[in-house]
Amino acid sequence: MAAQPGWMSNLFLDTGSTSFTEFVGSYAPGLLPGRLEMTAGGGGGGGVADRIPHATTIVAATFAGGVVMAGDRRATAGNYISQKDMEKVFRTDEYSCMGIAGTASTGIELARLYCVELEHYEKRESRTLSVEGKANRLATMIRGNLPMAMQGMVVVPLFAAYDEDRDSGRIFSYDVGGGPYEQQRYASIGSGSLFARGALKKLYRDGATSDETILACVHALYDAADDDSATGGPDVTRKIWPLVAVIDADGFRRLPDEEVEGFVRQVLDVRMADPDGPTAPLR
Amino acid sequence: MSMPFGYVSPEQEMRDKADFARKGIARGRSVVVLQYENGILFVAPNASRALHKISEIYDRIGFAAVGKYNEFEALRLGGIRYADINGYTYDRSDVTARGLANLYAQSLGMVFTESRKPYEVELVVAEVGDTAEGDQIYRLTFDGSVTDEHGFVVMGGVADAVAARLKDRFREGLTLTEALDAALAALTEPGGERPPVSQLEVAVLDRSRDHRKFQRLTGPRLERLLGGAPAGDAATAEPSEQEEGAGGPATAPEGDIDTGSGA
Numbered sequence: 272m273a274a275q276p277g278w279m280s281n282l283f284l285d286t287g288s289t290s291f292t293e294f295v296g297s298y299a300p301g302l303l304p305g306r307l308e309m310t311a312g313g314g315g316g317g318g319v320a321d322r323i324p325h326a327t328t329i330v331a332a333t334f335a336g337g338v339v340m341a342g343d344r345r346a347t348a349g350n351y352i353s354q355k356d357m358e359k360v361f362r363t364d365e366y367s368c369m370g371i372a373g374t375a376s377t378g379i380e381l382a383r384l385y386c387v388e389l390e391h392y393e394k395r396e397s398r399t400l401s402v403e404g405k406a407n408r409l410a411t412m413i414r415g416n417l418p419m420a421m422q423g424m425v426v427v428p429l430f431a432a433y434d435e436d437r438d439s440g441r442i443f444s445y446d447v448g449g450g451p452y453e454q455q456r457y458a459s460i461g462s463g464s465l466f467a468r469g470a471l472k473k474l475y476r477d478g479a480t481s482d483e484t485i486l487a488c489v490h491a492l493y494d495a496a497d498d499d500s501a502t503g504g505p506d507v508t509r510k511i512w513p514l515v516a517v518i519d520a521d522g523f524r525r526l527p528d529e530e531v532e533g534f535v536r537q538v539l540d541v542r543m544a545d546p547d548g549p550t551a552p553l554r
Numbered sequence: 555m556s557m558p559f560g561y562v563s564p565e566q567e568m569r570d571k572a573d574f575a576r577k578g579i580a581r582g583r584s585v586v587v588l589q590y591e592n593g594i595l596f597v598a599p600n601a602s603r604a605l606h607k608i609s610e611i612y613d614r615i616g617f618a619a620v621g622k623y624n625e626f627e628a629l630r631l632g633g634i635r636y637a638d639i640n641g642y643t644y645d646r647s648d649v650t651a652r653g654l655a656n657l658y659a660q661s662l663g664m665v666f667t668e669s670r671k672p673y674e675v676e677l678v679v680a681e682v683g684d685t686a687e688g689d690q691i692y693r694l695t696f697d698g699s700v701t702d703e704h705g706f707v708v709m710g711g712v713a714d715a716v717a718a719r720l721k722d723r724f725r726e727g728l729t730l731t732e733a734l735d736a737a738l739a740a741l742t743e744p745g746g747e748r749p750p751v752s753q754l755e756v757a758v759l760d761r762s763r764d765h766r767k768f769q770r771l772t773g774p775r776l777e778r779l780l781g782g783a784p785a786g787d788a789a790t791a792e793p794s795e796q797e798e799g800a801g802g803p804a805t806a807p808e809g810d811i812d813t814g815s816g817a
Contacts, residue, residue: 294635295639387638
């Protein structure tokens with residue numbers, strides 16, 4: 272028995288909290304993301320942070336009865352493209368997902384921890400958290416990363432979920448201090464988010480189908496890649512397409528590559544004729 | 555040399571503790587765990603829909619228990635923590651039923667020898683594999699002994715009688731409907747009435763599912779299965795987990811005397 276690590280010895284006596292993060296924090300704090308008092312350049316944005324891969328643009332938009340989230344596939348470290356096929360939209364449970372922008376490593380770890388956090392609660396309590404509960408939980412975890420963010424290791428998520436009570440999709444955004452900020456209709460994060468938001472503003476239609484909403488999101492990512500060097504456009508030669516996820520009453524579904532390719536081809540066809548893409552009517 | 559007053563030999567003490575634990579476990583209703591063609595089926599007569607005897611531990615691992623609720627609930631919560639932290643530290647595929655069974659065995663064994671009162675519980679930890687050969691079922695008793703079971707396990711209540719009835723009906727590769735029927739037949743004493751759907755807690759570890767293999771079967775879906783519908787629709791039926799939590803009052807899972815299966 273003596274060989275057991277410390278966290279195991281009280282496993283059956285101290286079963287207090289439903290939070291996995293709290294549990295890890297008390298038994299094995301080293302496992303939590305961003306707890307190292309490391310030297311990330313000190314003070315400002317420069318230093319190490321610039322050399323660590325960054326994930327870029329994520330967009331999300333709701334449609335009647337669900338929500339779409341899509342992300343480009345590029346990770347950059349300064350001027351250097353560190354990964355061409357990165358995945359930065361994560362399924363967090365059956366009815367929710369999150370995308371990450373900012374420091375890639377911290378973001379991935381955060382997503383992994385958050386995923387376990389939701390599942391842990393669900394298994395313990397035999398119920399899933401409310402959508403607000405999930406969004407608030409994520410805010411606390413982002414706030415926990417604030418000291419790291421101050422040193423340049425910024426990570427900001429975008430959270431999307433299907434709300435069973437309302438039969439609709441919901442989107443929450445965050446800043447480095449936490450949040451959540453509920454967003455109506457659509458939202459975007461990351462370096463290309465300004466361009467993507469501009470595109471979505473013109474392309475988003477109330478009452479659109481999920482396919483139309485996916486198409487709008489792919490267009491928005493294309494526009495982001497068009498004007499932001501850190502956002503990757505569709506890679507036709509390598510067949511690397513944006514990552515698209517849809518959540519509706521049937522749960523989370525990541526679109527298979529072939530299906531995404533269909534949407535990307537439609538976008539490319541439009542852009543061949545008009546490189547700036549569809550235009551919104553003036554009046 | 556005279557013995558001090560009130561001396562109890564270690565043998566006697568262990569025997570007393572074991573008798574005590576056995577009596578406690580035999581008071582409840584039996585729980586049945588058995589393999590079927592697509593995984594592992596758990597069936598427990600349970601009047602409460604809020605206090606579970608069957609639970610998910612991890613992607614491929616399920617848990618069933620009989621005995622005192624507060625004791626096995628603590629073990630269940632600890633097991634979930636063990637699984638989640640190991641899966642988070644390493645990888646989801648690195649969480650195994652064997653590791654969990656070992657941990658439970660150590661904990662139960664320690665409580666049995668060191669506490670005045672042993673845990674009045676018996677557990678099953680089951681892991682579904684990619685094929686039926688990969689399925690693992692571990693049974694743990696109050697003193698920390700572990701047995702590696704194949705096919706089916708019955709624990710709690712009049713386990714021997716239920717196991718004897720199940721043995722006649724069990725074979726490898728049962729469909730879900732057949733397996734459920736066999737389990738219910740075994741849980742019902744000859745000539746007795748089968749427990750109604752509302753009094754049943756049923757779950758599967760279904761190897762054909764994505765992500766998490768554990769699924770509770772409740773409501774209309776369970777009724778369909780019990781009505782003898784073809785097992786083919788099992789995979790397409792809607793998930794039923796959202797129906798949880800709407801359960802009855804938080805009372806004890808059952809009365810203290812077993813009435814359902816006194817053979």
